[in-house]
Amino acid sequence: MLTRRAAATAAAAVLALAATLVTTTGPVAADPGADCPPGQDNCHVWDNRPGSGGPNGGNPGGPNGGGSGGKRVCKKDDGTVVPCYDELRGWFNSADDCYYKVADPQSPETPPGTTHYVRTCSTGGLGSSESVFLADPPPGFDPPDPRQLALDLLASVPLAAPVIRTAPDDTPGLVGVPVWLYDASSWAPVPASDSEGGVSVWIEAIPTKIVWTMGDGQTRTCESRGVRFRADVHDPRRPPRDACTHTYTRPSDGEAGGAYVITAVKHFTVRWGSNGGGEEEPLTARSAVAEDSIRIDELQVVTR
Amino acid sequence: MRTWQPARLPTILLAIAALALGTGCGEHPGSAAPPAGTATATSPDPRAAEARQAALAVYAGYLEALRRAESAGDPHDPQLAKYLADPLLTRVRLTIRDAKEHGAMRTGKLVSDPTVTEVSLDTVPATVTIQDCLDTTGYRLVYRKDRSVVPGSAGGRYLATATVTRYPDGRWLINEGAVHKGQPC
Numbered sequence: 001m002l003t004r005r006a007a008a009t010a011a012a013a014v015l016a017l018a019a020t021l022v023t024t025t026g027p028v029a030a031d032p033g034a035d036c037p038p039g040q041d042n043c044h045v046w047d048n049r050p051g052s053g054g055p056n057g058g059n060p061g062g063p064n065g066g067g068s069g070g071k072r073v074c075k076k077d078d079g080t081v082v083p084c085y086d087e088l089r090g091w092f093n094s095a096d097d098c099y100y101k102v103a104d105p106q107s108p109e110t111p112p113g114t115t116h117y118v119r120t121c122s123t124g125g126l127g128s129s130e131s132v133f134l135a136d137p138p139p140g141f142d143p144p145d146p147r148q149l150a151l152d153l154l155a156s157v158p159l160a161a162p163v164i165r166t167a168p169d170d171t172p173g174l175v176g177v178p179v180w181l182y183d184a185s186s187w188a189p190v191p192a193s194d195s196e197g198g199v200s201v202w203i204e205a206i207p208t209k210i211v212w213t214m215g216d217g218q219t220r221t222c223e224s225r226g227v228r229f230r231a232d233v234h235d236p237r238r239p240p241r242d243a244c245t246h247t248y249t250r251p252s253d254g255e256a257g258g259a260y261v262i263t264a265v266k267h268f269t270v271r272w273g274s275n276g277g278g279e280e281e282p283l284t285a286r287s288a289v290a291e292d293s294i295r296i297d298e299l300q301v302v303t304r
Numbered sequence: 305m306r307t308w309q310p311a312r313l314p315t316i317l318l319a320i321a322a323l324a325l326g327t328g329c330g331e332h333p334g335s336a337a338p339p340a341g342t343a344t345a346t347s348p349d350p351r352a353a354e355a356r357q358a359a360l361a362v363y364a365g366y367l368e369a370l371r372r373a374e375s376a377g378d379p380h381d382p383q384l385a386k387y388l389a390d391p392l393l394t395r396v397r398l399t400i401r402d403a404k405e406h407g408a409m410r411t412g413k414l415v416s417d418p419t420v421t422e423v424s425l426d427t428v429p430a431t432v433t434i435q436d437c438l439d440t441t442g443y444r445l446v447y448r449k450d451r452s453v454v455p456g457s458a459g460g461r462y463l464a465t466a467t468v469t470r471y472p473d474g475r476w477l478i479n480e481g482a483v484h485k486g487q488p489c
Contacts, residue, residue, distance in 0.1 A: 035482030036399065037392055038464035039370045039414050041440045042457040043399040046406050088379060088397050103390035107479065108429035108472055118390045120398070129394040 074140065084140065089120040089129075090198050093140040097121065100138045101198050104275050107131060143199045146274035150201045153194045154270055154285055159205055160185040161288040162264040167229030167236065172252075172295035177236055178245035179294060183210050183225040183264060185287075190268075200275040205268040205285055214246045215260030215293070252296040259293040352423045358476045359432035359468035360418060362387050366466075366478055367414050374400055374410035377448075389469065389477035409448050415439035430470040437489035438464040463487035 036043035074084040074092040084092050090101025098121035110116040114133040121128065163184040166173075173179045193202040212220040226244035229236065239245045252260045266287040273279035366387040373381035379397035388396060403409060418436040440459030446452060466481035 035484060037370075037396045038436065038438055038466055038481045038483050039367055039440065039443070040374075040396065040399045040410075041443075041459050041462065041483055041485070042445060042454075043395075043402070045445065045454060045457045046402050088394060088401060101390075101394065104385070104393065105389055105471055105473075105477075107389070108469065116390070118394045120394065129391040129398065131391050 072142070084142070085197055087198070090118070091138075091141045091143065093138045095139050100132075100141055102143075102275060103131060104200075106278075143197045146199050146201050146277060147280070149194060149196060149199055150203055150270075150272040150274070150280075150283065153192055153201060153203055154205070154272075154283065157190055157192045157203070157205065159190060159266070159268060159285060159287045162210060162266050162290040164262060164264050164290050164292040165228060166262065166292060166294055168294075172297045173248065174297055175248055175251055175299045177299070178239055178243075178247045179296075180229040180234075180236065180239060181212055181220065181222070181226050181244040181246060181262075181264075182228045183266065184228070185225075185266070185290075187225050195275075201272060202274075203270050203272040203283075205270045207266050208269045209267045210244070211265050211267065212244070212246065213263045214248070215252075215255065215262055216248055216250065218246065220244060220246050248296045250296070251298045252294070257293065259295045262292045262294060264290045264292075349425070351425055355423050355425060355430065355432050355470075355476075356420045359420060359423075359434060362468050362476045362478060363418055363434050363436070363466055364416070367416055370396065371410075371414060371443075374403070377404040377409050379404070387478060389471065389479040392479050392481050403445060406454075407448050408445055408454050410443060410445050411451075412443045414443045415441075429472075432468045432476070434466045434468060436464045436466070437461055438483060440483075461489050463489050 072084045074082050074094060076082055076094070076097045082092055086092075086099055088101075089099035092099055098119050100117045100119050103116040103118050106116045111133055114135050115137070117132050117134055117138070118129050119132045120130075165182040165184050167180040167182070187207045189207075190205040191202070192204075193200065195201070207225075209221055209223045210225065212222070214220060222244035224242055224244070227234075227240055227242055234240075248260070252258060255261075268285040268287070270283040270285050271279065272283060365383075369381065369383035369387055373379070373384055373396075377400065379400040384396060385393060416436050416438055418434050420432055421435050422431075422433040424431050424433075439461045441461065443459050445454045445457040447454060462483050462485055464481065464483045466478045468476050469479050470476050
């Protein structure tokens, strides 16, 4: 049971002890303030022992780990060339020879107007990674633009084009009778994520509407995929509220090919966010265009 | 949320029992380490009990994730980020990578006996402090090649502390933690 004060005293004692240990037991800790994480005793055991990556602190997480930082050359004060970006430590700041990465997740204690960074200053093995809160990114901090990353990701995600189902389908429709429009493609949200240069982005493309051009100069915008017409359930002249329909006023025999060309495009709102900034203003996107055609005949007089 | 609900009933019963007995300087049944100087010590608050449980579960999850990530030598093990937040997350990952780059890994068993020493729900952020007499005697740092123990890496029983913080999205994550080599236990 520790009170705050007792804890503080104990911590001070630990620090003092640690300091003594460093001076008395030889090559242990380079930084007496950097205690090892729970379960990772002796995290300093490699300090002053060259690793496979040499004195630069090891493998910089791939030759092009930094993306946009790949071309830059980063040097420490003593002239040693170091990777400008390290996948765990972040971006190198030559002003203080420390690496900075945006903390993941951001601390709830992050003061407004600042960003929570993790600063890792070390020459060899494990340094001390500490939180710092900065209003502006430190020098050398050059991650890819999250918005651009999100846009690139969005461009790489296939957004299913509509699959047009009309009713009637095989037989011509009639002037004055609603044509039922239905999109058989998936309307499930499309999630994706990517990360590069320490920036992680996620997107979620959510279908919001479908815009139909009907070939007669009219467009129909529907906020759902529509209702698929079923002869045993529906009366074509009485579409339910959530159905998406269009009623032609002229027959299609004057059109090229004798039919109206129908196109459909799905529109998406794309939620997105990054590890640095949380959720952002959504983007918008569209699917590819789907095309179909429909013949419309003059309404015949039907007698019963 | 739902996971913790079964825990609520006993807590409430405890609270009722405590009231019936007339609390004060009496014992606090079931509270392993009533923190001194916090409001939660005198009023058994179901929220505090929930926080305690959540924090201990996260701490146990961390040790398990750590064991797996260290034996696999994978600093990017996604389980780590389930329990850890920066700056501790980065420190843990760097330590794993450091061992890996030296051809070493950690293997064996961690023996943990954690207690909650402080629950602070009225602060922003809410935090729970855990202390543990963590025994790493059987948790060895060995060279992957021949399983020989890395010189100078013997473990032991030392006091470890961890701060479990509640993040705005509701998750409890350990963002600070250390093993205190100066405090054997």
